[in-house]
Amino acid sequence: MNLVEIYFKMKKDVQYIEDELEKSIDTEVRELYQSSTHLLKAGGKRIRPVFVLLGGKWGNYDIKKLKHVAVPLELIHMATLVHDDVIDDADKRRGRETVRTKWDNKVAMYAGDYILARALAIAAQLPIPQLHRILAHAMVEVCKGEIEQVKDLNNWNQNFRTYLRRIKRKTALLIAISCQMGAVASGAAEEIVRKMYWYGYNVGMAFQITDDILDFTGTEKQLGKPAGSDLLNGNITLPALYAAHHGRSREQFQTWIAEEMFWDHVHEAVQMVRNDEGIGFSQRLAERYIARARAILADLPDNQAKTSLLGIADFIIERKF
């Protein structure tokens, strides 16, 4: 079953969540409304809500309850995007690109705070303390991941473990709790709740690794930004780490790094990573995470939700965009 079919089967409920998302950030404060809906209107795969709904299929599926989990998780994701944008704008302002006006950045930072607060307010309406604990803990970890990403910028003195911990916090955790919280909200059995978490964790890890591969192998048209953007921005991902420490060009990398000349050669480096064994290595790692995600589902009863979760897992590593 491909992704379109999976979405199609859930389209009524996905649309319901979409409508709730739009309502969720409605406010009489005009600037907030405009900046928040701007991002919402830009769309997205809404993969977190989809995982919540699929997690909810393992208990008493109730969209009226699940929305109190699905909407906050998508909003939290959006809030982190808004804050990342503030940071990116700040960069450009100091660099060579457009200077944004003072107004925009202030509104963007507080809009991120506002979206986050709305997320919590919607989650708080569901009186299940366990859900609040899961959500709050995940937010703490996401923040740590964001700081780590800032700290690890331009830092070659990191290893695979640093990278994996960072993407766990940055991406995998929110996907893991999407599946988990859907199951909790529907009152699914403890064992299934656990399986949903670990399925989501493994799929999330594969998702981010694939993202980091595509950043090198995709075309500018597919990506909507120049290939190699991560490395150009100092974000050192798995393919680049592999190339620098284990790949066929590692000596060249190490020389540039040792002589503090790496950033002068970063465009050459992007080409090297693209042709390096690090791409294959990263792909195999992503595949291993997907295999684990599939294995976790293995002894669950066969049903529509399981078929969809397996389908999404396959899509994650096959996708080209």
Next chain:
Amino acid sequence: MNLVEIYFKMKKDVQYIEDELEKSIDTEVRELYQSSTHLLKAGGKRIRPVFVLLGGKWGNYDIKKLKHVAVPLELIHMATLVHDDVIDDADKRRGRETVRTKWDNKVAMYAGDYILARALAIAAQLPIPQLHRILAHAMVEVCKGEIEQVKDLNNWNQNFRTYLRRIKRKTALLIAISCQMGAVASGAAEEIVRKMYWYGYNVGMAFQITDDILDFTGTEKQLGKPAGSDLLNGNITLPALYAAHHGRSREQFQTWIAEEMFWDHVHEAVQMVRNDEGIGFSQRLAERYIARARAILADLPDNQAKTSLLGIADFIIERKF
């Protein structure tokens, strides 16, 4: 009873909260720990935790429960300060003051997010859904207040109602829910919970109005910043609004505003506000809020908590710093 005596009577529990605050932001992520503790170490009156503890005196006082309210409320206050600082630094960077390094601002923004997330994680440990709803709703309002403050910067086209709504969201609400949540967490009666909220609301309004008066009437030494800083930064508070629309210099103000020359004369304007009837008007309004706060407590039984709450109310408008 003066403020020192009030704190002295509660000093063991205030110290306990202080220790818990320090533990609350402990993390293995060094940058986060440093930036977060930096603010914590700077101290503060910890007025929100004190209100929580006093609110908690009306039911079964249990510091082990109350800390799950007191610590988050102080952390949320701190997080908003951190984000306000990012904004202020941005201002200075574009203006004439020190340029902060890229690193600091990134860390500061994410540190604010992190402190907020920790606040929620600590509150989530107390399985009382009502508390989560109160907290989340307040955060939404605080964010609206922050955006409104940005929007209303340099804007003379606002009235007393705009100002009062803004300070309600920015300050009074968090103080109101400090008192309220303390009462809820200790299982106080519904009627007392409501009284605590409205006591806190009125005290909070008086607190912010007094702050805005002191910004004009204080000396640089008392304030730790130049007198009139609010107006110099474009933050138009009650004394300035009164002066511009009703005070003895209103014609001068209106001419400057109409000819878009106000900001060229802002230092003169600060002097005018300082000598205007707007100061007395604002003081009388603050006193009215305090009178209401006292009245709300009137028919509560006389006890230590009531004496302390009355003492704090008096301090709010008498303070010189």
